[in-house]
Amino acid sequence: MTTVLEHDLIGRLAAGLPRSSSQINGLHESDAELVRLPGSDLVLALTTDALAEEIATGLYADPWLIGWMLVTVNASDLAAVGADPLGLLVCETLPPDADPEWIAALQRGIADAAVAHELPVLGGDTNAGAAPHLAATAVGLVRGRPLTRCGARPGDLLFASGPLGAGGAYALARLLAPGGGTTVPFRPTARLREGALLREVASACMDTSDGAIATMDELMTRNGVGLRIERSVEAWTDPAALSAANAAAIPPWFLHAGPHGEFELLFTVRPERVQALDNAAGAIGWPPLQLGSVTAEPGLVVAHAGGYRTLDATGIRNLFGECGGDPGRYLRELRGMLPGRH
Amino acid sequence: MTTVLEHDLIGRLAAGLPRSSSQINGLHESDAELVRLPGSDLVLALTTDALAEEIATGLYADPWLIGWMLVTVNASDLAAVGADPLGLLVCETLPPDADPEWIAALQRGIADAAVAHELPVLGGDTNAGAAPHLAATAVGLVRGRPLTRCGARPGDLLFASGPLGAGGAYALARLLAPGGGTTVPFRPTARLREGALLREVASACMDTSDGAIATMDELMTRNGVGLRIERSVEAWTDPAALSAANAAAIPPWFLHAGPHGEFELLFTVRPERVQALDNAAGAIGWPPLQLGSVTAEPGLVVAHAGGYRTLDATGIRNLFGECGGDPGRYLRELRGMLPGRH
Numbered sequence A, B: 001m002t003t004v005l006e007h008d009l010i011g012r013l014a015a016g017l018p019r020s021s022s023q024i025n026g027l028h029e030s031d032a033e034l035v036r037l038p039g040s041d042l043v044l045a046l047t048t049d050a051l052a053e054e055i056a057t058g059l060y061a062d063p064w065l066i067g068w069m070l071v072t073v074n075a076s077d078l079a080a081v082g083a084d085p086l087g088l089l090v091c092e093t094l095p096p097d098a099d100p101e102w103i104a105a106l107q108r109g110i111a112d113a114a115v116a117h118e119l120p121v122l123g124g125d126t127n128a129g130a131a132p133h134l135a136a137t138a139v140g141l142v143r144g145r146p147l148t149r150c151g152a153r154p155g156d157l158l159f160a161s162g163p164l165g166a167g168g169a170y171a172l173a174r175l176l177a178p179g180g181g182t183t184v185p186f187r188p189t190a191r192l193r194e195g196a197l198l199r200e201v202a203s204a205c206m207d208t209s210d211g212a213i214a215t216m217d218e219l220m221t222r223n224g225v226g227l228r229i230e231r232s233v234e235a236w237t238d239p240a241a242l243s244a245a246n247a248a249a250i251p252p253w254f255l256h257a258g259p260h261g262e263f264e265l266l267f268t269v270r271p272e273r274v275q276a277l278d279n280a281a282g283a284i285g286w287p288p289l290q291l292g293s294v295t296a297e298p299g300l301v302v303a304h305a306g307g308y309r310t311l312d313a314t315g316i317r318n319l320f321g322e323c324g325g326d327p328g329r330y331l332r333e334l335r336g337m338l339p340g341r342h
Helices: A005-014 A063-080 A100-116 A166-176 A192-201 A212-223 A239-247 A252-256 A271-283 A313-322 A327-337 B005-014 B063-080 B100-116 B166-176 B192-201 B212-223 B239-247 B252-256 B271-283 B313-322 B327-337
Strands: A033-036 A042-051 A084-094 A121-128 A133-143 A157-160 A204-207 A226-229 A265-269 A289-295 A299-304 A307-311 B033-036 B042-051 B084-094 B121-128 B133-143 B157-160 B204-207 B226-229 B265-269 B289-295 B299-304 B307-311
Touching (some): A042 A063, A042 B084, A063 A084, A063 A100, A084 A192, A100 A121, A133 B133, A157 A271, A204 A212, A212 A265, B042 B063, B084 B100, B084 B192, B157 B271, B166 B239, B265 B271, B313 B327
Parallel strands (some): A084 A121, A226 A299, B084 B121
Antiparallel strands (some): A033 A042, A042 A133, A204 A265, A299 A307, B033 B042, B042 B133, B157 B265, B157 B289, B204 B265
């Protein structure tokens, strides 16, 4: 099996570090770390995520969006384990000569997202540094069994919490015209309400922060299964993202090749639990999208041009890193790995 | 009252951010954030601290020490609220071309400190960036009333968990001879065991991460009281730090003027609880050092040359920042604000 490049690094960094006997999940098994609280039936969900490359590469340039995303990427990890949000710690490293208006917009973005996600800011740390570096830690509580990436079985059905591809469309627009303002709207909200509901009905769950294909690859690897995407890509791709891709002559699958996603949830449900999903989702007016099903045969098989085609999910996932940030080379090589338009 | 410069910034950043109704502490009232867990008598202690300036200025250059300190600074905040450690999240931003041996030493430092503090690494995040940026979040649990910076009353006695000044001696050595290796030993261990014990006997507590005088200033401000340091500075200054200061013709008080401390605890105890402190401390073979007492009259009054002298604690605390990192100017101006040798 081809390895995931980012996992190599994390595995090397984690080797030799002491682990906790109260921790429920192993490395890469869930979007947030899950720790059973001694002497209680509560499980603490913890996650930390920084925006470093996203700022350095100009993917996120607007300070309000940086603040919004700092909260959202962390809230999304809580959503994927079905945790109720407790709060957020914010660790801000800012240049001493940073524009006060830039900082004010950043703080507004953090505050707006904290309110939208009902994730109060508990505290944090401030530092001076040459380049802005924003990190945050989100904390949540799970009562009962948390949701993890593990638990999908052949025969389960695969769903998305909403249309996918907005993250990819946004990133491609920034990548292809980094100077010009992008017209692809991007202001995702983490699916906390949906994640809490899925805890009762889903067999496995992960957010699409790294793009849909990377998420599918991870769910397949964690569970030793394959995925068969029976619905055509147009059926579950965000309409605005699809229009933007069409206008730029980019085939729809490119929107899902990552590594920048839209913070929706991808999850699997046992066939006998689909009605429970529909009932619970209907009660909050949320329509999950069915994409396909889990197969015993490993590999990602996708509907295309009236038939099916197998994609090299791990290869696609690693490609951006392997191209060392060269957008031309990335798109050229991607073209050979993905279905075109039809 | 003169304001503390760092608090200005934090206050501005925190303004407008939504707070949690489950949070026990207000801004600056405790070393870690304290959150009551709904439906339980447990209090979660959370703290996040990054090493940014410490690396950028060369204060910490040895990668093992950087890793050790990343854990220790966060563990020390848990100690100051009397929390039992649950675990740590590590957020590492590293240059893509970082020396693998440098990274390996960093990870060893993190692992060694995690073991020493019984603070398992739960997870984290890795990013690529031009300069190394290390942040961590520590999580702990408090059963019952947590310890905060608030609660000191006139008549309470002031203690330190151990001799102070090692952090100042280390920083001064690096500041005055940044290129040469320092011979001042510095490898502090957070006072987790002592903090857990103090939860039952102390009225207020704070760690000396920012130096003893800054810590005294903060305890005075939080409690609207003064402090009278009755023991001469030589009696509670770390002997190795004192020798180094003498050799460099630096008066002992300079070791405590910050902003880099040694991660001991400064705490206050009601007179009627001192025997309980002695009993509990004796049981674990720990000798707390009495420094002085809490006064109704605001201000820091210190024993010097057979008499007493008042120090401008807030002014001393702000001086390093006001000097913009110019060590010569800092030491010159400090000389006028502190007692000399006698």
